[in-house]
Amino acid sequence: MAGPFDVEDLISQLTADEKISLLSGMNSSTHATKANLRTSDGPNGIRGQRFFNGAPSHCLPCGTGLAATWDAALLRRAGAVLLGRACAAQGAHIWLGPTVNMLRSPLGGRGFESYSEDPFLSGAMAAAVVTGVQSNVGVAACIKHFVCNDQEHERQAVDCVVSERALREIYLMPFMLAQRDVKPLCYMTSYSRLNGVHVSENSRLMEEVLRKEWGFDGLIMSDWFGTYSASESTNAGLDLEMPGPPRDTKLTPKVNRMRGQKLLVSLGNRKVSQHALNDRVRNLLTLANKVTPIASEGNVSEDVNDTAEARALMRELAVAGIVLLKNKDSVLPLDKSKSGIAQHATDVKYTLGAHGYKQLPAISMMSTREDGEPGMTCRFFNEPPSEDPGNRVCRDVVQTDLSDMLLVDYSHPEIRQDVWYMDMSGTITPAESGEYQFGCSVRGKAKVFVDGQLVVDNATAQRQGATFMGAGTLEERGTKTLEAGRT
Template structure:
């Protein structure tokens, strides 16, 4: 029998002190338990693209899913339900009752640091994607915590910035994905955004949390803050922010809160109302059936790998395929006997963007590995060159170092006293998969609870593949020195300089040193680290601190490009794997521009001069500048693809999967063309959403601006035809049927997109707006009738700021159906008989 708390009885039994304690977290991942009354703790976990669990340092490996913008590019709601179900299963394996996700903020501009984590520039696609993932998660009886409610669409001054926005834009664009998810999937929890809206922080905004979310939308879940996203005691409690996270509390301490209650600054009913929602969350957590003594574990199942690969396959968007250069052959032909794979992302696994979305992936397949696996018969020669460096800092060498047993990884030995101390005491030892070591949550029962100062040696043997000059580098939150065969190479201890390393940019800059190494020789690399109290720049640093270190063969950009050009010249086809990474696209900061950093653009330009058969595979969570796009025959948008990224890229390149992804956002020609260009970021603590409702394709179509690749666009290895559009309506819904035919020679999938335009709008409206979509799989030569429907109020309404209600206006509406926002060529119409106003979901 399912255990459930008697909430009203408990509210009577709980002491005031116990009630107050429930209103903030116990630690980073748990709510406060009340053992006296058998109220257990609820565990939460980060989860936009994988379930990390409760640890940053030495975490239990997780499956990494494609990023949000990639999942939305599938345009496959059923698939996203399955994705959510897998997330729910893995949450239970990590002992998590609540997944902190999905994220359904709007990709307002291409440079937003967390754009990759959201779904789309379009609120309808975002809302349906979020609803599907929420359904899947909650099908497993795990709570989905939809975030970040609302307008957390940039990282610049994210905790302080005041979003200045019209009510119409707020309703039609930014709230709409949350509204759809509440209507269709009812997430049991919601996380507030860091930012203000029109002068008030969302976490203490009664209008947003009480009047709109709870009363107007009739939603009754638990509201929690983003981490350290609370700015008051009374105001946040009055607004119905039920849970301050993480713990221990900063604003809901017992003494101060009790005083506010006793002096009638805070009403006792307010405390009870907030406690009631926490107890509801506890009751929801029982449904997952997670044992109290659960041990976090990974999910190595074949079914999980197959779903990750399917999601990755369907997310990839083919944007250019001149002369049908793709798919590539797996066996040598008359014209293709040698394929060159070049680029900074070719042998790197860009599984996710950075920040709280990143995790310790259980495994990663690089694009080079994926491509190599397709060429089994050996008739095609595969060559490689790096071509250009991408890393902001020297790359992770966790999988390049080995220990005495030949095992890959970094050996971490932890000590209570510093290097050179007599009788140095070793108290912990680990074999770690990465050299990017964040120790903020490092704990050991062999250390006193309050002992923050400790030391660690991180070591391994490095065997270079080439002779030459090698660079060694490290940044730290603490102190660090790198030794090679006991020789000091890098000193980030005695002279430290502030940089932007680590979660909040608290760490040092990367310090570097170099040394000549010989091919095949084994070198012992040792990093001597002191935890955060040893840091010379900031004594208030994050607990254990951390160190990132890397190694890379030294080469000038000119030398790297020259080598790549020679490799390209000798090949029949070049696959250039480029883009950005979690070092450039991450929580905590926005990109300064759309450019791919470093010398990648020069690399592409030089390679295209010596080989006409170039295919570029780009990995990014949002658009990048493509100044060379007219010089390449093929272009593939591959996003951050999770564990299976290399396999999914290869599946599409070699035709094992016929690409069916569609762009979840517009790729503009230039950053200066984007609707938010003059208003993005923070100016003296404010950001004006001056583009109003004209976000993404709504803007480009309204002003007639040419784009590089439009919203909803994506090619296939087959051809589809649309015919026989038939549109009908009744008092509740609009219905459309259309015949879709696969007129090519390859099985494939097409996305049918339905857009609506009001014929004579009474207010300025977009040219057309996406209202429904459906993905259909067709064998070569097959035709299917596809049905789409949307409610009249969803298809026709805009927000009337005078009435403060949605308005559906009497009149004619045009329907456009096609396979992208700029190729919706079939038209129909419907007519409504009356104007009416409404509220709710």
């Protein structure tokens, strides 16, 4: 949507259908909206416009590492040079960050994204980063997750029961400080409930606290798949549902998105008023006006500013975030001369205890693709592997450095979009002989072969898992004995 334009005049010309179409993302495979607002995931870098085989980006230290610098000026520079500038280069208007939730438990699965367990430090660091990001013309920061999004387990259902004092002094504090000092242009709501009400339907938080008390006049969007109603979320102040309806393909399972036709019905039965609908559209169009300098598709570039300045700044961030803990009794470095367990016991054996990972490490960490570089080679077909090899036609070849991939935005003019197949291959040369474990999770169906032998079958029988934004399977595993040095 090109701008600048008269927001009120445009609203007066839009039909109800057109207004409603603006209030959800375009589909589940893109970060864009109907109003051509393009977002890019964070929080420690810029993903750009693609999930699969996208352009490389600067990978900043995690949020906790950034806050460990205690250096607001440094974080402002990082926001300007490494985040905001990269957003503009990759055609994104909105950076989905920073994350300022409280580090209240070591079990918080995304705690590393946040800055600190201290509300003041979190707010100060957030304000610095947002200042830097929004210093780039046409780029907005989307501070998240508002509020109390502090655990991953059952994150869409959990009810965070918080007293008013704790809410104000701990959980809302970093958002309030950022709003006071720099005014982020966007907020993202959390998945969770707060005292019984989902935040994406919580008018007290969005309308009373954020807009009326704090004076926020920007856009409020949901987290991905974090909208759970049509009329309730619209009336409560949620401007934008993300993402939108998925592509209508057999590979992409139908996701029950909340708005669209349901919101039109709510408008007809007066559960949602024209006034409330216009308010939501107004906030979205106002933001579109503010970020129009990079709204043209023609300005989109997948080139990231990999400059000497950026590299030096990355190193400065890493160094400044190093924290030296107390070295009591000079326990570090470990004394190599001290004897081991085997010298004090007989028949010492090793067995694997509780491993520290949820899924096996990506095989691309040790595999080599066909061009000799690290990673995997991907070939795309319209015909299944069960077809006679002479009848299968390779339509596309992609060399990727990652075996962990999300293919929702993959397309090719010769590949059918309803059902297609990918053969992903690579070679490994084990350094040690022994039994190796292989695993695979998938959104679709998959099988893993090692030297032609089926090792993992994640096609015949599948179990629902949390991978691929909740649409994928659990990781199925299998083992095979490999010989050292044999590729």
